[in-house]
Amino acid sequence: MIFAIEEINNSTELLPGIKLGYHIYDSCASVPATVHVAFQLSNALDPVFYTGNNCSQSGMVMAVVGESASSPSISMSRIIGPFNIPQVSHFATCACLSDKQQYPNFFRTIPSDHFQADALAKLVKHFGWTWIGAVRSDSDYGNNGMASFLDAAHREGICVEYSISFDWNHPRSWIQRVADVIRRSTAMVVVAFTSPGDIRILLKELSLEPFPPRQWIGSEAWVTDPDMLRFSFCAGAIGFGIQKSVIPGLRDFLLDLSPSKVSASPVLTEFWEDAFNCRLGKSETVWLIFNIG
Structure with missing residues (x-):
């Protein structure tokens, strides 16, 4: 973020005559923390956002970049939206955020999960898997993403043995229940529309006992996470990753x-x-x- 802002401020073409000031917050993936910051921003409580030369209106927020996750983005949008403060997210993919009546000031640089859900259903159908299981994060991202996927899967003639939600801060008994559903199921393919933190907890629980091999289909949030490679039973997991590129400089x-x-x-x-x-x-x-x- 700092690099991007400095590139803009040093450019004579992007925003000529304008210097961007900023203050970076770490929400710690917490909705309450995000809401706290949103109230701060909308009330201009921070006295200094940029300490460079010739910076005017330092306490007035003109736009917000973030949040990463969908639920915090939704919470923030509901607070800063009435103040007509634009919000641009780089990673919040929930299709619900495309509703301009509810989130008129929200924009993003990543596609909605509506497209990913449709692509995942076509991917499953491509390999001839018509009997699957489904797990999801109990969040706006997971619930909305899985709902879109199940609709698309139904159109492709794919049957779902189970669909269950969980969250990393649920009691372990709930995580164990989800793991047992996967172990005892007859579906050999599991579609997981989850955050990295949630799927990591589930995979840790599954690794405690041997179980029949499963083919994992992952959403973009976790399927390319290198930390998942330590779970050998996830070898061969497939899904769609976010396109990457080299950023000059x-x-x-x-x-x-x-x-x-x-x-x-x-x-x-x-x-x-x-x-x-x-x-x-x-x-x-x-x-x-x-x-x-």
Whole structure:
């Protein structure tokens, strides 16, 4: 986000004569945290959004980028929408957000799940799988996405043995129940419209006991997550990923971050340590510069 804003501010073509100020919040994937920030933004409680030169109206929010997930995006849109503050999300895919009567100020740069659900049904039909099971996150993303998929699956002549929802903060007894449904089912194909956090909890529970192999069909939120590779029974999972591309200048921007600048930001520290598989500390500064340079 910082890189993108700096690119815009340094460009003479994108927004000539305009400098973008910003304040970045971490919602921690929490709806209450998102709502708290939305109220802050709509009431302009933050005194400073940009400390650069010639920045006027620093406390007035002109637009919001985010949220990542659908449920927080919905909550935020209901708060800032009446103030006509535009909201642009890069990852909230719930088809419900396409309803301009409810969310007139919401926009996104990723397709609605309506398209993914239809494509997943066609993918299942392509392989001749007509008897499947379905699990979903108990959220706006999972419930709406699965509803769209089931409608599309019905049109393709696909039968569903079970359709069950769960959430990572449900009692373990509920997660165990979902796992048992999968183990005891006769459907050899499982379509999972879930968030990475939810499916990770379910897969951990399934890994505790051996069970017949299943073919997993995943939604875009988790199917390309490398963390899922540690569950061997997920080998061969298929689905649709989000198209990726190389962003010119981003790599140099990241490599040019000094250890002192990184250590001053918890977010950058977390990114640095994950990207370079190291621990950032005073004694490691020289070692980090040597390996990156």
